Amino acid sequence: MEKVTFHGIEVDRCTKCRGIWFDRLEKEALKRLEGSERVDVGDPKVGKEYNKIGKVKCPRCKTQMISMVDAEQPHIRFEVCVICDGSFLDAGEFKDYKEETLLDFFKDLLLR
Numbered sequence: 001m002e003k004v005t006f007h008g009i010e011v012d013r014c015t016k017c018r019g020i021w022f023d024r025l026e027k028e029a030l031k032r033l034e035g036s037e038r039v040d041v042g043d044p045k046v047g048k049e050y051n052k053i054g055k056v057k058c059p060r061c062k063t064q065m066i067s068m069v070d071a072e073q074p075h076i077r078f079e080v081c082v083i084c085d086g087s088f089l090d091a092g093e094f095k096d097y098k099e100e101t102l103l104d105f106f107k108d109l110l111l112r
């Protein structure tokens, strides 16, 4: 993990898979900041591969995390730690989470 700071918000990025760990509410806070998608430097294709690995341990407390989907964009699947209340997004997922595109809208309609 490496520390990445954007406008005072510090997140941890995995040096291997480029997934990003967000502490409680950091994901929401960063989403509102212009240009914050730059912290997500990973390849979304790699991120998708990691999505298939079901069991991921929390980088903070090593508890088994649970898989969640975003309420507004259900095609985004990420891991949450119920102990730390943080979340782990695979490479490319934060960008996707931040940018709600028309394509996302249709993708999510199909999932409903």
Ligand SMILES: [Zn+2]
Pocket: 058, 059, 060, 061, 062, 063, 081, 082, 083, 084, 085
């Ligand atoms: Zn944890």
